[in-house]
Amino acid sequence: MMTTPTDSPDAGHATAVGGVVTIEPMTLIGILGGTGPQGRGLTRRFAAAGHAVVIGSRDPARAEQVAAAYAEVGDVSGGSNRDAAAADLVVVTVPYEGHAELLGSLVEELADKIVVDCVNPLGFDRQGPYALTVPAGSAAQEAAALLPRSQVVGAFHHVSAVRLDDPDLDTIGGDVLVLGEDRDAVAVVCDLATTIPGARGIYAGRLRLAGPVEALTANLIAINRRYQAHAGIAVTDLP
Numbered sequence: 001m002m003t004t005p006t007d008s009p010d011a012g013h014a015t016a017v018g019g020v021v022t023i024e025p026m027t028l029i030g031i032l033g034g035t036g037p038q039g040r041g042l043t044r045r046f047a048a049a050g051h052a053v054v055i056g057s058r059d060p061a062r063a064e065q066v067a068a069a070y071a072e073v074g075d076v077s078g079g080s081n082r083d084a085a086a087a088d089l090v091v092v093t094v095p096y097e098g099h100a101e102l103l104g105s106l107v108e109e110l111a112d113k114i115v116v117d118c119v120n121p122l123g124f125d126r127q128g129p130y131a132l133t134v135p136a137g138s139a140a141q142e143a144a145a146l147l148p149r150s151q152v153v154g155a156f157h158h159v160s161a162v163r164l165d166d167p168d169l170d171t172i173g174g175d176v177l178v179l180g181e182d183r184d185a186v187a188v189v190c191d192l193a194t195t196i197p198g199a200r201g202i203y204a205g206r207l208r209l210a211g212p213v214e215a216l217t218a219n220l221i222a223i224n225r226r227y228q229a230h231a232g233i234a235v236t237d238l239p
Helices: 037-048 060-068 081-085 096-104 139-146 183-193 207-227
Strands: 028-032 052-057 076-080 089-092 114-117 122-125 128-131 151-154 175-180 200-203
Touching: 028 037, 028 081, 037 052, 037 060, 052 060, 052 081, 060 076, 076 081, 089 096, 096 139, 114 139, 114 183, 122 207, 128 207, 139 151, 139 207, 151 183, 151 207, 175 183, 175 207, 183 200
Parallel strands: 028 052, 028 089, 052 076, 089 114, 114 151, 175 200
Antiparallel strands: 122 128, 151 175
16 A cells, blocks of 8 residues: 555555556556666566566667566566656666766656656765765755656665565565655655555655665665665554
């Protein structure tokens, strides 16, 4: 189910961006940078839920190769990032280093669409992971500035790629914090989160709060390294 506090977006299968998208079986989902761990994990779960998925990459041949590995899961194809951007709803899973350049090149393709930004701007040194300073405040806010005609939503930052891509796990569990400015777009992404078995989409505020959410991923990585786990987030005291 989708959990919506009193000041959150309306619940239900919302239509977003002027009636462009609703989350129903066989919605075409494009994943930019989909050959990486998070992209592959989300591909598995979205395809298993009945959605068609296009894995995008700078190397279309690599994307086609990865897509072939998920042929038994569902309707999965591979191509360029531009091919993935042509989908009904687009998820961004590229490394932060290429985030701005890629989105800036796809402004027209992503116009009038929900764009779900999963990017965590992180660095690593001898002391472990740490959050990078982003001039816009967060990767999601950077995406919103680059894509003024898209509805940018931040989500899926804390869902373990390992657990997502494990075919032996029937349920993933945990909560997906969803941030955005448009109520209908947030509701659509909360619904999308529920297609991951055991997951729950929770409205977590406007995009200006995306920075702490993205940065928290560094803490989870530190936890996982210390305890040899694949920890996620669970929000208590909600129905």
